[in-house]
Amino acid sequence: MNTPINGSIPDMYVNDVFSLPFTMEEYFSRQKNFHSQLPENSVVIIPSNPFAKRSNDTNFPYRANSYMLYLCGWEYPEAIFVSNNCSGPWNTSIFVQPNDNLAEIWEGRRIGIDNAMKNWPVDDAHSMDKSIEIIKNLLDESKNVFIIQGLNDKLDNLINDSLTQKSRKRNVNGKGPVSIGDPSYIINEMRLIKSQKEIELMQKASDIASQAHINAMSKSKLGDGEWNLQALIEEYFISNKSQCSYGSIVGSGPNATILHYNSNNSPIKDGDLVLIDAGCEIEGYASDITRTWPINGNFSEPQREIYELVLEAELAGINACKVGAPWKSSHYAASEVLAKGLIELGILDCTLEDALGDNYDGPFRNFFMHGTSHSLGLDVHDVGVISPNSEEHGRKLEEGMILTVEPGLYFAEWRTDITVPPRYAGIGIRIEDDILITKDGPVVLTSGCPKTIDEIESLIKER
Numbered sequence: 001m002n003t004p005i006n007g008s009i010p011d012m013y014v015n016d017v018f019s020l021p022f023t024m025e026e027y028f029s030r031q032k033n034f035h036s037q038l039p040e041n042s043v044v045i046i047p048s049n050p051f052a053k054r055s056n057d058t059n060f061p062y063r064a065n066s067y068m069l070y071l072c073g074w075e076y077p078e079a080i081f082v083s084n085n086c087s088g089p090w091n092t093s094i095f096v097q098p099n100d101n102l103a104e105i106w107e108g109r110r111i112g113i114d115n116a117m118k119n120w121p122v123d124d125a126h127s128m129d130k131s132i133e134i135i136k137n138l139l140d141e142s143k144n145v146f147i148i149q150g151l152n153d154k155l156d157n158l159i160n161d162s163l164t165q166k167s168r169k170r171n172v173n174g175k176g177p178v179s180i181g182d183p184s185y186i187i188n189e190m191r192l193i194k195s196q197k198e199i200e201l202m203q204k205a206s207d208i209a210s211q212a213h214i215n216a217m218s219k220s221k222l223g224d225g226e227w228n229l230q231a232l233i234e235e236y237f238i239s240n241k242s243q244c245s246y247g248s249i250v251g252s253g254p255n256a257t258i259l260h261y262n263s264n265n266s267p268i269k270d271g272d273l274v275l276i277d278a279g280c281e282i283e284g285y286a287s288d289i290t291r292t293w294p295i296n297g298n299f300s301e302p303q304r305e306i307y308e309l310v311l312e313a314e315l316a317g318i319n320a321c322k323v324g325a326p327w328k329s330s331h332y333a334a335s336e337v338l339a340k341g342l343i344e345l346g347i348l349d350c351t352l353e354d355a356l357g358d359n360y361d362g363p364f365r366n367f368f369m370h371g372t373s374h375s376l377g378l379d380v381h382d383v384g385v386i387s388p389n390s391e392e393h394g395r396k397l398e399e400g401m402i403l404t405v406e407p408g409l410y411f412a413e414w415r416t417d418i419t420v421p422p423r424y425a426g427i428g429i430r431i432e433d434d435i436l437i438t439k440d441g442p443v444v445l446t447s448g449c450p451k452t453i454d455e456i457e458s459l460i461k462e463r
């Protein structure tokens, strides 16, 4: 998605065309599916994300709310998606920034109300200036409000007032909201299963991110700092009209043992591994890849031992991603390989049963502290409940789900709560791929990114 930062120009002014990532039919069918699960006399209110301040009067690059993107593809700031069935059939609308010469001179061209109504998958469009007035009138006619709260204070207050005011209309004529609901749980279930077009976009994001990791492996050199590798990754994203789906993690040596390290400001020492966890976004859809490799092109023996073990665990985790298997299957499969390997390497001195513990919470977790999989989509840690009906091992995997598999082992010698074997001190290794669940077995969307020791070493040696 050509997400505008302050001052960027929407495609329509460059190409004179509107290019939404999905067909109108796909947006309408999402809306219809969502609305069919709501009661009569409902109003749905989905505000887009607010700007995030960077400093004084400058903001971080704008990213629209994922529910907004999912339902109507509106990617621009200061907008609200509103739908209601208070007078029978569902009516949809978006509130958008109106055309405004002065504002557009400074901030960039706006689609405007008429173009929004004609070219986006909604019945009506209105100016944001009218949003409070129009939504207030809708509330008076409604019984149920479904709003994503916490994004727009004015709307949150308006909704709360409509329920708490003593003179509220319901006391006079029986009209007005009686409940506030969260619509996200319905949309989350829908977002969990990807359509063919969503899969295509995520394949594209996976391809670009795979090449970005190859770019870092093949163009880095001894003497580079973590920031140089971050630049090689993100240069590739940007040159492919993509952007980071989260802050890139480039951790060398012991920095790789910090799971969400992202200062990326350390020099990389000869002999260090570097862990890069970086993915990009296409039309709002994320990829998420981690690779770990030696800056000098050669895995040392201890590094190789841990790497082979994490890779074996990752392959076992991917193999477990089958239709009908419980969500946590990949975690169990990866954990069993890691626990067994930690015993074989002499890092754990116990039986496999003891290493795993009663609930996969045994001492192998000293070195593998996170989960193996998360859902992936419009959000990099995508929405969706893992055990919606309290399933012990998680819901069953279904065709069209996309999740990551990302086991790791981390030997942080600075930790005071565990003993780290000197042979492996300072090693942190994670390998992560993006997996599409299909009836024919797992499809690795990020298979373009090398991960065997031979592939990685020969790629780095060619540079």
Ligand SMILES: [Mn+2]
Binding pocket: 288, 374, 404, 406, 432
């Ligand atoms: Mn991930």
